Amino acid sequence: xxxxxxxxxxxxxxxxxxxxxxxxxxxxxxxxxxxxxxxxxxxxxxxxxxxxxxxxxxxxxxxxxxxxxxxxxxxxxxxxxxxxxxxxxxxxxxxxxxxxxxxxxxxxxxxxxxxxxxxxxxxxxxxxxxxxxxxxxxxxxxxxxxxxxxxxxxxxxxxxxxxxxxxxxxxxxxxxxxxxxxxxxxxxxxxxxxxxxxxxxxxxxxxxxxxxxxxxxxxxxxxxxxxxxxxxxxxxxxxxxxxxxxxxxxxxxxxxxxxxxxxxxxxxxxxxxxxxxxxxxxxxxxxxxxxxxxxxxxxxxxxxxxxxxxxxxxxxxxxxxxxxxxxxxxxxxxxxxxxxxxxxxxxxxxxxxxxxxxxxx
Ligand code: PEP
Ligand code: MG
Numbered sequence: 428x429x430x431x432x433x434x435x436x437x438x439x440x441x442x443x444x445x446x447x448x449x450x451x452x453x454x455x456x457x458x459x460x461x462x463x464x465x466x467x468x469x470x471x472x473x474x475x476x477x478x479x480x481x482x483x484x485x486x487x488x489x490x491x492x493x494x495x496x497x498x499x500x501x502x503x504x505x506x507x508x509x510x511x512x513x514x515x516x517x518x519x520x521x522x523x524x525x526x527x528x529x530x531x532x533x534x535x536x537x538x539x540x541x542x543x544x545x546x547x548x549x550x551x552x553x554x555x556x557x558x559x560x561x562x563x564x565x566x567x568x569x570x571x572x573x574x575x576x577x578x579x580x581x582x583x584x585x586x587x588x589x590x591x592x593x594x595x596x597x598x599x600x601x602x603x604x605x606x607x608x609x610x611x612x613x614x615x616x617x618x619x620x621x622x623x624x625x626x627x628x629x630x631x632x633x634x635x636x637x638x639x640x641x642x643x644x645x646x647x648x649x650x651x652x653x654x655x656x657x658x659x660x661x662x663x664x665x666x667x668x669x670x671x672x673x674x675x676x677x678x679x680x681x682x683x684x685x686x687x688x689x690x691x692x693x694x695x696x697x698x699x700x701x702x703x704x705x706x707x708x709x710x711x712x713x714x715x716x717x718x719x720x721x722x723x724x725x726x727x728x729x730x731x732x733x734x735x736x737x738x739x740x741x742x743x744x745x746x747x748x749x750x751x752x753x754x755x756x757x758x759x760x761x762x763x764x765x766x767x768x769x770x771x772x773x774x775x776x777x778x779x780x781x782x783x784x785x786x787x788x
Contacts, residue, residue: 439769442776443467445783448753449760450771451528453740455479460521463765467772470526471518472672472762473618473740476599477534479514480507488539491592493570504598511599515606515615524612528672528740528762529603530651531589531596531631533620535579540571580680580688585621585651589631600635604642616647618672623656628667649736652724653677661724665731672762673721675741675749679708682717709742712749722756729757738762747774754778 451472452463460471480488487503494500518527546568552558576582589596600617607613617639619631632648639646650667652658653674661671680687690709698704704713712718721739728735738760743749745763750771753761755778763771 439467439772442773444776445779446754446772446775447779448750448758448775450768450775451526451738451740451760451762452765452768453744453762454518454765457517457521459765460518460527463768464522464525466765466768468525468765468768469760470528470614471522472528472738472744472760474518474527474529475533476511476514476530477532477538479511480532480534480539484510485539489541491595492536492539492574493567495566495570500592500594504594508598508602511602512606512609515603516609519606519610519613519615522614524614526614526616528616528618528649528670528738529599530618530620531586531599533585533588536574536583536588537576537579540574541567543568543571543575546571580686586619586627586631587621589619590627596631597634597638600638601642603646604639604644607644607646608642614646615644616649616670618670619648619650619668620674621653621677622650622664623654625660625663625667628664632667647736651677651740652721653741654681655720658720658724662727662731664724665728665735668728668735669732670736670738671724671728673724673737673739673741673758675712675717675721675739675743676709678720678741679713679717679743682720683708683713685709711746712743712752714752718752718756721752725756725758736760745771750774751778751781754782 449469451470452468453473454460454463454471455475455478487506491500491503494503546564549558550560550565550568553560583591603615603617607615617635619628622628628650635648647669649670649672650664651674652671657664676687687709690707695707708717725737737758739753739758740762744761745767747770750761751774754775761771
């Protein structure tokens with residue numbers, strides 16, 4: 428009833444006035460962005476662009492990845508750029524002047540390759556005289572085999588893909604710049620995924636900065652911190668990044684050596700029984716291990732670049748205990764799925780209050 432609504436509004440307002448942590452959303456579509464704003468998001472902390480390449484566009488990415496020559500590759504890029512530009516315009520419009528962190532494409536490659544087994548069977552049957560396969564099938568099979576990985580989550584993903592496929596990141600950055608010019612007040616931030624070394628960033632940043640300068644668009648360029656090495660070399664990484672966003676899904680996976688795709692793994696319940704952890708580390712940020720890496724990266728990053736902006740965009744960004752951790756570690760913002768934003772706002776307020784309490788005690 429009305430009294431309850433007013434009371435909730437009052438509590439939320441109090442939390443918002445108290446908290447220092449900003450709350451952003453993970454959103455990839457204008458619809459999600461609009462929803463995020465209704466829940467009180469102060470920006471988008473993670474726009475995952477790989478989701479924009481599924482469906483009909485998947486074929487264009489497949490063409491790009493498997494292109495045998497410069498012309499084929501350029502044709503795929505030329506087809507993708509206007510689509511991406513429209514994607515970003517929609518999101519900038521929905522966010523109406525709030526910051527939007529766009530992460531350059533970060534798919535596990537196998538999601539964009541044709542199925543190897545199916546292709547192999549077709550060619551093997553043809554070789555045995557029991558079916559037909561074209562020369563193109565055989566070429567494709569050879570190309571897919573060259574790119575096949577036993578462990579795609581540790582393979583050609585993130586910035587590695589951008590460095591290996593010429594023009595891919597540049598196409599996205601051009602689309603971002605053009606979209607930003609078309610939408611008054613747009614505030615793009617460009618984020619590079621899965622960095623392990625500052626040298627990767629330098630290569631990408633230089634190209635991106637040149638494209639932005641040519642378009643006359645201002646945008647921060649930063650990186651995800653989601654590998655232990657990036658966290659441990661944060662002082663170097665910060666030389667080439669204007670912001671860090673902790674990708675604690677991957678950081679947890681790589682720190683514990685547990686697959687994030689098997690979070691219901693058979694051994695988890697045994698680990699809970701044994702008290703090795705009280706809650707899955709994929710749910711609540713593990714302060715002792717992953718949290719230590721976050722603190723090291725935050726400290727060393729800020730020592731190298733005092734105005735370094737710090738955020739988190741892994742699932743932990745919407746988990747109450749993890750939000751408290753982020754406050755304690757001095758981050759500037761958390762970013763989480765739109766539906767978790769009210770909880771994040773509330774917990775960020777509580778974290779600030781409990782700190783004020785202990786400061787005055
Ligand atoms: C992460 O790894 O925490 C992250 C936000 O990126 P993604 O979940 O898309 O890998
Ligand atoms: Mg990640």
